Amino acid sequence: MILDTLDNSRRYTGLHPLFTTAFDYLRRLPAQPPESGRLNLDGEKLVAIYSAVHGRRRDQARLECHRRYIDIQYVIAGSDEMGWAPLQACRRPVAAFSSEKDIQFFDDEPFSWVTARAGSFCIFFPDDAHAPLVSDGLIHKVVLKIEV
Secondary structure, X not given: OEEEEHXXXXXXXXXXXXXXXXXXXXXXXXXXXXXXXXXXXXXXXXXXXXXXXXXXXXHHOOEEEOOOEEEEEEEEEOEEEXXXXXHHHOOOEOOOOEOOOOEEEEOOOOOEEEEEEOOEEEEEOOOEEEEEEEOOOEEEEEEEEEEO
């Protein structure tokens, strides 16, 4: 898991061939980005998913993981407190992994919480379980899904 600001994103471009394209896309977001929707930026290899939602409490957020995609979760407005735990420590799956939706949820407790404010991002790799969308206000964000 990585938490940083877009100003420092060049530090991470060597981690995946599509990270340069992903961070360039984030730097070019329009002044009024969409509040919802899905855009295929490079077929299914790089996808942008926009959302503007009211946050939830920590006790309502479940850890989740993905196998096919790395997430870059960029906060456009508001702040998103996200829980994190190493996937190998998660012992309480809610259901089996869904390959169709590339997701599995867990009832385990996060090891730690980080707050991503507007202009910052979190990168979650397939071995990072994460519990996003925790806030007492509106969270406007885009999640870039990068195929592993």
